[in-house]
Amino acid sequence: xxTTVVALCVxxxxxxAIGSAVLQCEHKELDxxxxxxxxxxxxxxxxxxxxxxxxKAAMQYMAMGAHFSKDTINRPGFAKMFFESASEERQHAxxxxxxxxxxxxxxxxxxxxxxxxxxxxxxxxxTGVEALKxxxxxxxxxTKKIREVIKVCEDNPTKYNDYHLVDYLTGDFxxxxxxxxxxxxxxxxxxxxxxxxxxxxxxxxxDKKLLE
Amino acid sequence: MxxxxxxxxxxxxxxxxxxxxxxxxxxxxxxxxxxxxNDVVRACKTTNKMSQFPIACSAxxxxxxxxxxxxxxxxxxxxxxxFEYLLMSTHYANYEKNRLGFxxxxxxxxxxxxxxxxxxxxxxTKRGGEMNFNLISEDIRSEExxxxxxxxxxxxxxxxxxxxxxxxxxxxxxxxxxxCRKNDKFYDPExxxxxxxxxxxxxxxxxxxxxxxxxxxxxxxxxxDSSLALFFFDEYLLKQ
Numbered sequence: 249x250x251t252t253v254v255a256l257c258v259x260x261x262x263x264x265a266i267g268s269a270v271l272q273c274e275h276k277e278l279d280x281x282x283x284x285x286x287x288x289x290x291x292x293x294x295x296x297x298x299x300x301x302x303x304k305a306a307m308q309y310m311a312m313g314a315h316f317s318k319d320t321i322n323r324p325g326f327a328k329m330f331f332e333s334a335s336e337e338r339q340h341a342x343x344x345x346x347x348x349x350x351x352x353x354x355x356x357x358x359x360x361x362x363x364x365x366x367x368x369x370x371x372x373x374x375t376g377v378e379a380l381k382x383x384x385x386x387x388x389x390x391t392k393k394i395r396e397v398i399k400v401c402e403d404n405p406t407k408y409n410d411y412h413l414v415d416y417l418t419g420d421f422x423x424x425x426x427x428x429x430x431x432x433x434x435x436x437x438x439x440x441x442x443x444x445x446x447x448x449x450x451x452x453x454x455d456k457k458l459l460e
Numbered sequence: 461m462x463x464x465x466x467x468x469x470x471x472x473x474x475x476x477x478x479x480x481x482x483x484x485x486x487x488x489x490x491x492x493x494x495x496x497x498n499d500v501v502r503a504c505k506t507t508n509k510m511s512q513f514p515i516a517c518s519a520x521x522x523x524x525x526x527x528x529x530x531x532x533x534x535x536x537x538x539x540x541x542x543f544e545y546l547l548m549s550t551h552y553a554n555y556e557k558n559r560l561g562f563x564x565x566x567x568x569x570x571x572x573x574x575x576x577x578x579x580x581x582x583x584x585t586k587r588g589g590e591m592n593f594n595l596i597s598e599d600i601r602s603e604e605x606x607x608x609x610x611x612x613x614x615x616x617x618x619x620x621x622x623x624x625x626x627x628x629x630x631x632x633x634x635x636x637x638x639x640c641r642k643n644d645k646f647y648d649p650e651x652x653x654x655x656x657x658x659x660x661x662x663x664x665x666x667x668x669x670x671x672x673x674x675x676x677x678x679x680x681x682x683x684x685d686s687s688l689a690l691f692f693f694d695e696y697l698l699k700q
Contacts, residue, residue: 270682271615272681272682272686272687273613273614273615273681274613275687278556280556303543307539307593310581310593311591311593313578313581314585314590314591315590315591317581317582317585317586318585318590319518319585319588327582331578331582334578335574335578338574345546345550345553346553349550349553349554349555352554352555353554354550354551354553354554355554355556356611358547358550358551358554358610359547359608359611361547361550362543362546362547366539366543367593367594368593371591371592371593
């Protein structure tokens with residue numbers, strides 16, 4: 249009888265010890281008012297999509313950088329420009345993330361924000377001017393997608409116009425897009441004119457200019 | 461007299477044949493070593509406008525051709541980990557977690573893996589190789605089957621970062637072994653040296669740092685004031 253009681257006591261104390269963990273790794277559920285979070289679902293959804301679009305553009309620029317680094321292509325100026333553009337697109341994605349965090353979003357489904365397979369579609373180009381043209385088309389498509397985010401956040405089924413976000417996207421993001429596009433378009437024009445008469449020499453000289 | 465002349469002529473003939481065989485053998489051996497030069501000579505002589513660029517003049521030598529695939533996979537793993545660290549950083553920056561120190565820790569890890577990936581692409585192309593963005597190892601691919609969760613509590617997230625870093629560090633060791641010890645077809649100390657210089661010390665230091673954090677955090681979370689301890693630990697991380 250005594251041994252049974254002792255055994256029972258030992259078993260109970262052991263189970264209590266296992267039940268209440270020694271390491272307090274988690275904290276209790278928080279009770280924070282939610283009225284300040286005023287972004288609507290369609291707008292949040294399209295912003296989340298835009299983050300992935302920026303990272304896809306970053307990986308496409310990365311492929312361009314890798315292509316022009318090859319010994320058989322050997323255009324270090326183009327490679328430098330495209331690697332820098334890749335890192336810049338990643339910074340755009342981080343800016344979008346920061347904005348959403350400021351508005352109180354990204355408290356759930358963060359793990360789904362970035363897909364694993366962001367491998368770029370095109371990985372080789374015949375000339376530098378072809379790659380620059382692709383870059384211009386890429387920027388134009390990103391601009392179009394930002395405009396679509398603006399449209400959704402300005403006018404959606406919930407009839408909520410997110411003034412601050414639309415203003416931020418227009419003033420910050422679109423501004424940078426349009427300046428960047430103008431820069432690339434100028435480069436395409438210069439290089440194409442050089443290539444017309446001077447072919448490989450034109451591309452060679454332009455590449456060295458890009459290194460400056 | 462005639463017998464002597466015949467022997468003499470035979471001797472001269474034999475010597476001549478031996479000389480021709482010897483010189484052709486020498487030129488054959490030399491030709492194999494100077495294949496870029498030979499390709500260029502051939503290209504400069506040809507009048508055919510459609511002839512190709514001399515192929516033996518690439519930067520490829522040593523083990524790059526055989527090992528390229530593993531280096532490409534290593535680059536892609538770095539990109540995957542960079543995005544995973546970015547997600548962990550994002551999680552700690554939301555208003556519910558609000559751990560700016562942890563946000564900084566994972567953002568720095570994300571930035572480092574991103575920069576390492578770019579540097580490794582430049583290295584592969586320096587050795588005459590090229591990049592393939594579609595290859596990843598089976599081990600990394602199988603992680604997706606278990607479902608990836610990056611919205612973790614503090615100690616769990618550092619533990620996950622530690623596992624990621626150890627996987628990257630071990631993969632560097634495997635690449636090192638592949639080009640030096642494990643095969644008898646080639647020996648490429650340049651690739652292994654690059655791994656030793658650019659990756660291994662960084663991994664060693666990061667793993668040691670994270671291990672220190674898990675030790676400290678485990679001790680802090682055992683005490684009665686775990687939430688206060690976490691707050692101070694987060695502030696400490698912000699200063700690192």
